[in-house]
Amino acid sequence: MYVCLCKGITDKHIRDSVDAGAGSFREVRRQLDLASQCGKCGIVAREIYDSYLNSY
Ligand code: FES
Structure with a gap:
C-alpha cells in the first residue's frame, strides 16, 4: 500500500x-x-512504524 504518494513510498x-x-x-x-x-503522509507513516515495532 502506498503511504507517501509524493515519493512513492x-x-x-x-x-x-x-x-x-x-x-x-x-x-x-x-x-x-x-x-x-x-x-500529509507523516501521521499514517508514524502509525505504520509504531504498529510494526509493536508486532515484534
Ligand atoms: Fe506528500 Fe508524503 S504524501 S510527502
Missing part, C-alpha cells in the same frame, strides 16, 4: 527500513525521504 519500505536497522521514526524518515514534500 509503501508500508513495506517503512518495514524494510526498520528491519535494516533504522532506530527511530526520524531515521526512517531520513532514510526514505518520507514526508518531505507535502507532509
Whole structure:
C-alpha cells in the first residue's frame, strides 16, 4: 500500500527500513525521504512504524 504518494513510498519500505536497522521514526524518515514534500503522509507513516515495532 502506498503511504507517501509524493515519493512513492509503501508500508513495506517503512518495514524494510526498520528491519535494516533504522532506530527511530526520524531515521526512517531520513532514510526514505518520507514526508518531505507535502507532509500529509507523516501521521499514517508514524502509525505504520509504531504498529510494526509493536508486532515484534
Ligand atoms: Fe508524503 Fe506528500 S504524501 S510527502
